[in-house]
């Protein structure tokens with residue numbers, strides 16, 4: 001296996017982007033990453049794009065070729081492949097690009113992630129998202145993702161004494177971080193009372209415990225590490241890449257409070273990178289709902305199972321805590337255009353390791369982790385990035 005470096009980062013603003021088409025969004029993110037890397041189109045060996053449900057959201061399938069076309073590369077005939085794994089589509093695209101370079105097949109690969117969700121109404125967006133849940137056991141009976149994560153939350157509260165206030169503090173923290181991120185959908189701070197008094201969506205989760213519906217795209221450029229010196233002075237490598245799966249339906253899990261796909265994917269990534277959870281300086285985790293961040297910090301091994309709520313109380317995961325989590329604002333505040341999320345997480349970790357995260361910069365960040373979940377945990381990718 002060859003070492004792989006991240007040499008280009010780019011993303012659009014996330015939000016309700018009526019003035020930009022699907023094609024314009026992916027072209028904008030991709031051209032930012034390509035310019036950042038300083039590569040030319042003819043140097044690109046392959047493209048991978050993560051998208052969950054463009055057919056339902058904007059009526060467009062066949063997105064691999066579309067991305068190459070929209071980027072102005074149709075005459076170069078670059079192999080371009082779409083990757084789908086629900087909200088983990090972006091993380092899967094990163095991993096496919098990574099594997100294609102590590103294997104020796106490609107030298108330079110552009111990864112994209114995109115979703116444009118506001119073109120449909122709220123009900124249709126919810127129905128589209130729930131196609132990633134188990135149709136026969138969950139969606140058929142009216143379950144939605146807020147409902148499924150609400151079940152995880154109530155069980156977590158029952159098992160471990162996690163409180164409604166601890167859930168709310170996750171949203172408060174992530175909005176504080178998002179307020180410092182120019183690309184975030186919600187650049188505003190909120191207080192705990194606002195979260196607790198927000199309209200209930202699925203008990204115990206209120207409106208402000210949920211990630212929003214979002215439009216947006218993100219892109220990165222990967223390069224064989226041995227060739228990356230030509231493009232950058234600051235070498236950032238992907239030192240660990242893990243992926244795991246689990247049952248689609250929550251009821252079939254060993255324990256609904258533990259996302260085993262996170263446990264297995266992170267073990268794979270830690271082992272490959274030869275690091276432990278204690279070595280991680282900053283992490284972007286999949287906080288599609290506030291409870292999801294609490295489960296993630298437990299399942300990634302940052303704290304013991306059941307201690308996630310207390311870690312929030314003890315401010316371990318704030319920007320000035322011992323392990324800053326979701327410095328970008330996370331899915332909660334930065335936004336969650338589902339196919340783009342896993343790629344945007346790598347953009348944030350890359351900015352942190354390059355010390356380009358401006359007001360949300362984590363001091364001395366050398367090792368970062370990105371954790372991307374599909375559905376309620378049936379798919380997970382974990383990537384570890386290090387400054388070399």
Ligand code: COA
Nearest residue numbers: 087122126129145146186201207208210211212213288375
């Ligand atoms: N966080 C903060 N503000 C939000 C928000 C969120 N998650 N969702 C909506 N808002 C704001 C909107 O900006 C709007 O504000 P405005 O009136 O000032 O413009 C207001 O709340 C109402 O927005 P609206 O779009 O009507 O909300 P909604 O009731 O249709 O949808 C949710 C709210 C929470 C149901 C929706 O965002 C949702 O389904 N989120 C979960 C998405 C999901 O499941 N993703 C996959 C995860 S696995």
